[in-house]
Amino acid sequence: MSSTDGPAIVLDAVSKSYGEVRAVDEITISIGRGEFFGLLGPNGAGKTTLIEMIEGLRVPDSGSVTVLGMSPAPRNLKLLPLIGVQTQGSAFFTRLTAREHLVTVAALYGLPPAAAERALELVGLTGSGDVRVTNISGGQRQRLAIASALVHDPQVIFLDEPTAALDPQARRDLGAMLRKLKATGKTIVYTTHHLDEAQGLCDRVAILTGGRVLALDSPRELIASSGIGTRLVVPAGRLTLLEAEELDGVDRVDVVADEGIVLHTTQTARVLAALGDLDDVETRPATLEDVYLELTGAPQA
């Protein structure tokens, strides 16, 4: 397989243990070129170990990792320029400005300062280029970290919780930037705890716990096949429990304190029709978060 076709990343029965703990347990995933792929799961699910094996920072105990047709470990100088990694936290050169930091990173790849300028522009930081890395705001820090991963125009990009600890506006701005990045056709592997964001951005997601893949599909498919359906919340006092249970299309009814009566259904339109002109009914379609909580909340077999 040449490095220009075939999947971007292939994990074949990859396992990694730390002492007795099996951090990654026989994971097999194939990520296509240009795919925006989300790795989701609680802390300790094995996401970081998995990503570090793809980056070549860790070597699997068994199984194989292939990135762009090459093995990432041992340190592969042909592969490294083709991948870009945004790390959590502040991986910035001490006491430099944003621009100086990126110029240094560009030079690590043997690239001229123009590459740094392009990366600054790409993440919308041109105006803050001369601010010291210690003085830039939270949202700008994340952008600068992403710019560090983009400086050498890599084909595969790893983003590790890029929107963690951001205020809603900064999250929205960064989300827009990630969409732009996705449109350029890069392969993006992304971890997050913001499931609404993953649902909107990812072509496919893998939900991990205990080092295994619990689910792997597009957010839409995962939601549809979960059978969670839609919840309609009717404020208390509008409907008796008995009336609610007899409505057309309702599968199940819960009474939730502070909210009212929650109708579960997979046929929203029919239930809404049956409710007639009742006001203030809130429709809540199933989300990726619902699927995630159902999967990861279940006791592990």
Add this chain to the structure above:
Amino acid sequence: MSAYAALSRATYKATVRDATTLFFTFAFPLVFLVIFGLIFRGQEVGDTGRGYIDYIAPGVLSWGLASAALFGVSFTLMQWRNDDLLRIIRLSPASLWSVIGSRYVVALAIGVAQSVLFVGVAMLPGFGMRPDATWPLAIPTMLLAVTAFLALGLIVGSRANTAEAVAAIANCIVVPMAFLSGSFYPLELMPGWLQGISKALPLRYVNDGMAYAFTSFGTMTDYLVSCAALLAFGAVFAVIGVRTFRWSNNS
């Protein structure tokens, strides 16, 4: 720009933009010079016709060079590892040698600047140091001293994970060594067994080399032995340093 040049520039900028580093690197040795200058003001050593400053200044300079090289590299290494910068470098095609080499060239430049400033101040009328014509021999000693203590700093910076740990370990190394090697106090006035211990310490050889270069203290053989000893210490520390090198805290 090569990775090596870029990392050198980044290290240089981080150094000159930090007031604390600048103070401890350049001003602190001068503070010691002032203190010793006041203590031994106007005294001459025996019948040599030389002032104490000629004996004390090379020792204080040796200590200043050793401290700056040791602290500088161990702090940088610890910080770059903690901040995930080493991870970024590890994930780029840049080599480990560009990381170490850039720190090395900056440390050498700092050593040169420290020496020029220190000797320049020591020669001012208030202090009155008079270097001998052999002073250029201080240059190889200085370069070898920076090399050996930078290599030692590689080990410290690879083991220590916090700024506090770096400070504690580096101080535990350099402060007792300064006294035991005769940087602040003539070795000849120490008991014989302590003089024996000093032979196992790299700083002793920096002192010897500097003392010969500036004051013609000892013989040319002593000087050459001191250079060879520093080379050997540097090589041993460098091998251990490269072997203990860690790209991240959790591997």
